[in-house]
Amino acid sequence: MTSVNDVRTEEADDKPSGYAAARLRLLQGEARSGPPRRSALAELTDDWLTELFGAGTPGAGVSLVAVGGYGRGELSPRSDLDLLLLHDGSADPAAVAALADRIWYPVWDLGLALDHSVRTPAEARKTAGDDLKVQLGLLDARHLVGDLGLTAGLRTAVLADWRNQAPKRLPELRELCEERAERQGELQYLLEPDLKEARGGLRDATALRAVAASWLADAPREGLADARRRLLDVRDALHLATGRATDRLALQEQDQVAAELGLLDADTLLRQVYEAARTVSYASDVTWREVGRVLKSRSVRPRLRAMLGGRSAPVERSPLAEGVVEMDGEVVLARAAKPERDPVLPLRAAAAAAQAGLPLSLHAVRRMAAAARPLSTPWPAEAREQLVTLLGAGRPTVEVWEALEAEGLITRLLPDWERVRCRPQRNAVHTWTVDRHLVETAVRASELTRRVGRPDLLLVAALLHDIGKGWPGDHSVAGEIIARDVAARIGFDRAEVAVLATLVRHHLLLIETATRRDLEDPATVRAVADAVGSQGTLELLHALTEADALATGPAAWSSWRGSLVTDLVKRVSAVLAGDDPSDPDAPDAEPTAEQERLAVEAFRTGGPVLALRAQTDAVPSPEDTSEAAEPEPQGVELLIAVPDQPGVLPAVAGVLAMHRLAVRTAELRSLSLPEEWGQGARPRKEESGRQEGRSVLLLNWRVSAEYGSLPQAARLRADLVRALDGSLDIAARLAERDAAYPRRRGVVAPPPRVTVASAGSRLATVIEVRAQDAPGLLHRIGRAFEVSDVRVRSAHVSTLGANAVDAFYVTGPEGAPLPSEEAISVARSLEGALQTSHSGA
Structure with a gap:
């Protein structure tokens, strides 16, 4: 046993450098990539570690074991080496320690990350029992060198422990997966996803292997191996492109990773990642649902069997719709259902499942995908009604839609869906991919159906409003053409098709006009009225605008934006009802009492007047759209009145920037003062000596501090006075600030x-x-x-x-x-x- 203490020979010292050169050649070679390269890298590493282990080491009682990803033979360029030095306890501890040094130090010398341990089989099993992550790694244990029997015995014992303890350990594993998903988000929607830790990533794929090893349940296998391979390929390319052991696919590296994989661009890369993540996520949903059902049946059915005198408890099947029943917490097909003769069955089953808030059985979806005939064109009335019912079911629609999509039923029903499926949106405002955003908009629209006379048109418009994003050019223009075709195929009549086309073409009209146009200008209101055309369409467009914004993300909607849109809708509605918009020469809308007070004071004093007022917006969270949602702070409202003069806008904006106030929204308008307002005020004089016009600029700003507390109004006013009279060089002050705090790279x-x-x-x-x-x-x-x-x-x-x-x-x-x-x-x-x-x- 003392041979393991021998100092490494010169020949042994040369071997790591030989391994490093061979490793470099393998990683730089273009002939092999993907699974062949990962397997070749694992095999090369196996040979090197075998040599480090040493031929002089006794074969009995000691072995070197690869675990985790290395145990699976999935070595990416910068992967950790997960190694276990296993011994039976009979060897001299000093000799075992020396052997460990003989292996660990060359690995470290090459700069490779190493996760290592030295244990007996009993210690390994105890550690696995205490630490679920250790147990998961040991499930993939692979013998490298040494005592094969020792390794085989540990593998057999660990698998037996896992299967015996599955009713306890699988809920723990599920909880780990859910906690990780909560921290990292869903891989299929993230602009900078973590390929390993995010939901639908490599960790979840490994968890599914562990569930299968328990023999308690199994994951849907179709497409899962390809999804895992794709994620590993992307991680390989990421490691090569960055030279780092990273799993996060950052924006600035996506083009390089796409090029490494031979893909067209970063969007193509993200779409492939999203498709793979969606496959893993769906398999996880189905698998964990099956685990829960099996564990529940194990605890409940024995008691029922005892109550029934030893007889098996009957499985209840509750009818939900024609050919559709509920069984054991899922929606399945009735025994008499014949999908090959009933083309509406997939939509009917989906609508029933969503209405009941239940998942669609994987077996049912696959059977319908394999056997159901295509719908006729146009669709029969029942099919259209079932689609509307599915879209109007609210939050359960998402899970049911994903089940249909996983088996290709959505693109079979709506071929244009393929272009938006898993399509990324490179905009931080958007939470979802295009396809999920469309479904999410339908979910939000389902909450607004009581506000419109044609909820069916609202729901279908919600599903189609961004359908043009898969085509070049303006997505609203392209979407209008697609929406006409889809609406006619679904079975809407000519007038309904025209309304849907208008909704898709102008789904951004209200929000853009309300937030970017002067609503006091009659041309603004009339242009919207001409585009919309009717009161019914305006009503639908109003609801669609809100649903679209809520489905986009928290930054896209607020009570302030909602009030602007509502104001615009009221004005347009009046025009559509026959009223003329306000006369272009008519005076501006009446100011509020506070605006009048500030304007009069500004006119009397001849200088700026400020008022700060705290603001909150009830911004509904994605899970809570009720009016009682807890308000979130939205900064403060800053009202400023200044006698009309040149330079007000840059002066105010510059002063706010100096004080590190971020401008969220801003409005400026000129207000003419009636004679009675300024009685007693001293009129200001221009240089020529004549009296200046009686007008005041009103600025309504919503601001928030970049950090720290808000400045006092008196300080803002003092700096504004100096900015207006030219004694404060704002440009120089801002330049000094930019020089002191350069922007971060990105x-x-x-x-x-x-x-x-x-x-x-x-x-x-x-x-x-x-x-x-x-x-x-x-x-x-x-x-x-x-x-x-x-x-x-x-x-x-x-x-x-x-x-x-x-x-x-x-x-x-x-x-x-x-x-x-x-x-x-x-x-x-x-x-x-x-x-x-x-x-x-």
Whole structure:
């Protein structure tokens, strides 16, 4: 036994370098990738470790065992080596320790990550009993070198322990999986997913192997091996592209990983990852449901059998719909059901399952997918009704829809679905992939069906509103064409098809108009009325807008946005009812009492007046859309009144940026003061000596502190006074701040874009700005307008995630809209100014 203490010979010292060279050649070779490369890397490592173990080591009583991923032969370029040095306890402890050093140190010398342990079989089993993760690793134990009988004995004992303890350990494993999913999210929807830890990733695939090894239940095997292989291939490419042992597929690395795999682009890569994750997630759902059912039956049925005198308890089958029954907590097909003669059966079973809040049996879905005949075109009325019923069932619709999709039934019913299936949305505002967003919108719309006269049209429009995202160009335009075809195929009549097409074409109209246009401008309201066409369509579009925003994510909807949309709908409804929009020459809407007070005070004092007011928005969470949802703080509302003068917008925006206040929304409008408001006030004089016009600029801002507490209103006002009189150099202060706090490195944002909205208003020229949100952005926009000698009549600013989406109503010095060529010139100048700051940031 003393031979294991021998110092390594010079020949042995050369072997690690030989392994390193061979490993490098293998990883750099283009001929082999995927499973062949992983197997070859595992085999090469096996041979190296066998040599390190040493021919002089006694064969009895000691063995080297690979566990975990290495035990499965799945070695990615930067994978850990999971090793167990197993001994029977008869060897000299010093000799065992020396043998361990003989193996561990060369691994560390090469910079390879190593997860190692030295145990007897009894110690290994005890540790596995105490630590579920250790037990999972030992389930994949593979003998490398040494005493084969010792390894085989441990494998047999560990598997026996696992199967005997399955009723206790499987619930623990399920809880681990759920906790991990809660922390890491769902792989099939994440823009920067963790390939291993997120739900539907490699950890879950390994958990399914463990469930199968328990003999208690088994996962749906179809497609599971391919999904696991795809995720491993992506991880291999990620390791090679980054040179790091990472499982997170970061945005900045996705193009390189896609190229490594020979894929077209990063979107193609993400779509493949999402498809694989969806397969693993669905298999997990089915498997854990089966585990729960088996464990429940083991605890309940023996008692029932005893009560029945030893006879087996009958299985209850409760009818749900024609050919559909509930059995043992799932929806299955009735014995008399004949899917080959009943093409509506898949939709009927799905609708029944969703209405009952029960999962569809895997066996039932597969039987229908294999046997059901295609629906006729147009669909029979029952099929259309069952689809609407499925979409209107609320939250249970999601699980049922996923079951149909897993077996290809959705794309068979709706062939256009294939283009949006698992399609990523590279926008932080969006929570879901395109297809899941469509289903989620239908779920949200189901909660609003009592608000509309045609809930069926609302639900189908929700399902189709983004269907054009799988095609080039404007997805609303492409979606309108697809929606017409799908609606006709489903069986809607010509008038209904036209309404659905209008809803899909204009599903963004209300939210974009309400947040980016001046609702006091009659051209705005009339343009929406012309696009919508009828009160019924407006009612549906209002509900669809809310459902779409709620399904997008928390940043896309708030009570403030909802109030703007509601205001717009009321104005459009009045026009559709026959009322004319307000006269372009009519005075602005009556100000509130607080706005009137601030305006009068600003006029009397000749300087800015500020008011801060805390705000909250009841933003429903994805699981709670009730009006009683707990309000979330949304910063503060800042009201500012300033006597009308040039430079107000850049001055206010710059002061807010100096004080590290993030602007979430902003509105600006000019208010003319009646004579009776300013009685007793001293009129301000221009340099020429004549009295200035009686107008005040009202700014309504919603702001929040980037960090720390909000500044005092008095400090804001003092700096604003200095900014307006020119004694405060805001540009220099902001430049100093940017120099002191450089931006973090990350994904390069797309360049800003400035456009002139055609026919946006008859009173002003509408200039739209799309840019990456950043401190001082609104200040730079305001300065650019001042340089171009245009006045901002009103502004509508909003921030969606990291994107600023702003609309400015501007006029020339005399208050008239800009001529077309001048408007284009102003837009180009503004875009140039923003691009300069964008490239320098």
